[in-house]
Amino acid sequence: MAKLPFERPIIKKINIGVPNKIGMKTEYTPITEIDGVSVKQMIKEYGSPVYVISEKTIRETYKKAYSAFAVRYPKIQFAWSYKTNYLNAVCKTFHQEGSWAEVVSGFEYDKAIANKVKPQHIVFNGPDKSREDLIKAIKNQSLIHIDHFDELYTIISLTSELNETPKVAIRVNMDTGVYPQWSRFGFNYDNGEAWDALNRIMISKKLDLIGLHAHIGTYMMTAEAYKIAGQKLSDLAVKLKEKYNHTIKYIDFGGGFASKNTLIGAYLPGSDTCPSFDDYAEAITSSIINSKIKPDDFPTIMLETGRALIDDAGYILGTVLANKKLADGSNSTVIDVGVNLLFTSFWYEHQITPAQEFSPYTENTTIYGPLCMNIDVIRRSANLPIMKKGDNFVISRIGAYNMTQWMQFIALRPKILMIDLKGNVHIIRENEKLKDIVSMERTPEHLNNFDV
Amino acid sequence: MQLKNNIAISENGFIFDPNTGESYSLNPIGTEILNLLKEKKTDDEIINFLNEKYDSDKLTIEKSLNEFYSFLQEYNLSEND
Ligand SMILES: Cc1ncc(COP(=O)(O)O)c(C=O)c1O
Numbered sequence: 001m002a003k004l005p006f007e008r009p010i011i012k013k014i015n016i017g018v019p020n021k022i023g024m025k026t027e028y029t030p031i032t033e034i035d036g037v038s039v040k041q042m043i044k045e046y047g048s049p050v051y052v053i054s055e056k057t058i059r060e061t062y063k064k065a066y067s068a069f070a071v072r073y074p075k076i077q078f079a080w081s082y083k084t085n086y087l088n089a090v091c092k093t094f095h096q097e098g099s100w101a102e103v104v105s106g107f108e109y110d111k112a113i114a115n116k117v118k119p120q121h122i123v124f125n126g127p128d129k130s131r132e133d134l135i136k137a138i139k140n141q142s143l144i145h146i147d148h149f150d151e152l153y154t155i156i157s158l159t160s161e162l163n164e165t166p167k168v169a170i171r172v173n174m175d176t177g178v179y180p181q182w183s184r185f186g187f188n189y190d191n192g193e194a195w196d197a198l199n200r201i202m203i204s205k206k207l208d209l210i211g212l213h214a215h216i217g218t219y220m221m222t223a224e225a226y227k228i229a230g231q232k233l234s235d236l237a238v239k240l241k242e243k244y245n246h247t248i249k250y251i252d253f254g255g256g257f258a259s260k261n262t263l264i265g266a267y268l269p270g271s272d273t274c275p276s277f278d279d280y281a282e283a284i285t286s287s288i289i290n291s292k293i294k295p296d297d298f299p300t301i302m303l304e305t306g307r308a309l310i311d312d313a314g315y316i317l318g319t320v321l322a323n324k325k326l327a328d329g330s331n332s333t334v335i336d337v338g339v340n341l342l343f344t345s346f347w348y349e350h351q352i353t354p355a356q357e358f359s360p361y362t363e364n365t366t367i368y369g370p371l372c373m374n375i376d377v378i379r380r381s382a383n384l385p386i387m388k389k390g391d392n393f394v395i396s397r398i399g400a401y402n403m404t405q406w407m408q409f410i411a412l413r414p415k416i417l418m419i420d421l422k423g424n425v426h427i428i429r430e431n432e433k434l435k436d437i438v439s440m441e442r443t444p445e446h447l448n449n450f451d452v
Numbered sequence: 453m454q455l456k457n458n459i460a461i462s463e464n465g466f467i468f469d470p471n472t473g474e475s476y477s478l479n480p481i482g483t484e485i486l487n488l489l490k491e492k493k494t495d496d497e498i499i500n501f502l503n504e505k506y507d508s509d510k511l512t513i514e515k516s517l518n519e520f521y522s523f524l525q526e527y528n529l530s531e532n533d
Binding site for chain 2: 002003004005006007008009010011012013014323325329359361386388389
């Protein structure tokens with residue numbers, strides 16, 4: 001007779017008055033494959049842990065976002081926010097879909113150029129553009145979004161040196177009813193600073209003011225904030241028209257749409273509470289359509305959406321290393337994915353799903369990564385199906401920020417795979433090797449000899 | 453491991469400890485082990501039994517069993533030797 005699958009025996013105290021989850025069917029099923037490719041097979045072939053990106057999900061998500069806007073407004077342009085995930089394969093998928101590039105450093109700028117994005121389709125944001133970066137961007141006619149007055153004056157001074165007319169926008173910050181307000185970046189609308197900056201640009205006659213930009217925050221849980229941003233930016237556009245008869249070509253709403261991840265401590269899952277692309281599109285497009293901007297002057301709506309476009313397409317697959325009872329009597333599970341690879345566990349309750357069949361029983365456990373550090377917690381007190389050493393799991397919705405904000409700490413970083421539309425698996429980033437890390441080190445000669 | 457004598461085990465995975473008034477819930481294999489303990493089976497007998505019935509090696513079973521025992525101790529469900 002075939003043997004039954006083995007599950008670890010568990011016992012849980014029942015707390016009267018508190019709903020007891022054991023015995024309740026867990027609401028999800030195992031993830032055994034991604035886009036038709038076996039999870040266990042990928043782990044076997046490429047190691048554990050391993051990141052996986054679904055090209056299909058990227059394209060589908062992009063199309064959903066794009067059409068939410070395109071059905072409501074005639075001129076829409078996305079620019080892929082490089083910092084969210086700047087793997088070339090990911091960027092190029094977005095570029096194939098029609099996205100321009102949005103960068104915030106010389107490094108990202110060069111990466112976009114190397115990816116063959118037309119320089120005039122690169123949006124250059126951020127407070128840290130060096131003089132060299134600015135010269136390059138000015139000569140290339142890239143779209144420079146000015147962050148502060150120091151940068152504005154540097155650009156004005158470069159125009160005579162270079163004999164060029166830079167294409168610029170200003171970044172505007174404002175009160176949109178969402179707190180904390182991001183006033184660190186750009187010029188403030190509410191105290192008149194943004195209008196002041198625009199006047200200085202127009203009066204200098206040295207810059208081609210083509211846009212207005214705002215990035216009001218990230219993981220915005222209300223679409224209404226974008227409506228307020230749109231009203232304030234439209235107001236500036238109308239004033240430019242009135243005073244200078246100047247028409248701006250685009251209004252860039254930055255990023256900030258929430259992905260369906262659940263924030264730590266949230267009462268309801270993100271998939272229930274986050275606005276949809278349609279909600280955001282309705283707020284943004286109506287703010288412009290209903291403004292005093294004349295229809296002939298309607299600007300292109302630019303969007304630098306990051307996490308909401310890529311989170312769903314990213315997964316990390318891994319393996320359970322150990323189960324441990326802690327001194328306080330609670331359960332813990334140690335896995336081979338730590339915060340070095342999953343930075344976003346600091347703010348999300350990531351969904352961890354076994355990659356094999358599991359019973360309806362759950363246990364309350366804290367999921368630790370493998371780092372020798374107290375902060376290495378992937379989930380605190382999570383009700384999860386029972387897993388044992390050697391079991392595999394899939395952590396979903398991790399495509400944003402993890403593959404850029406990761407740390408080479410204690411362990412080498414694993415491979416990143418992309419599953420294409422036909423179900424072929426491509427390695428899009430190799431796993432790091434010792435030689436990759438030490439090749440950047442230089443040891444002073446006198447330290448080379450010892451005998452231990 | 454010896455279970456306290458007066459612990460009541462229900463068929464569907466709940467137990468009641470009359471000494472403390474606490475109740476607990478278990479998964480099916482947990483209930484199965486408690487019943488084996490009630491029958492005064494030794495650890496070796498339990499491990500062999502589980503190894504026959506389930507698809508796992510003895511070492512894994514033994515490790516899981518010890519972990520399970522540590523929870524029984526934590527909850528004062530076992531006799532102190
Ligand atoms: C200027 C700018 N644009 C776009 C983004 C992307 O934001 P998100 O991932 O929240 O959509 C960011 C992220 O911080 C940003 O700073």
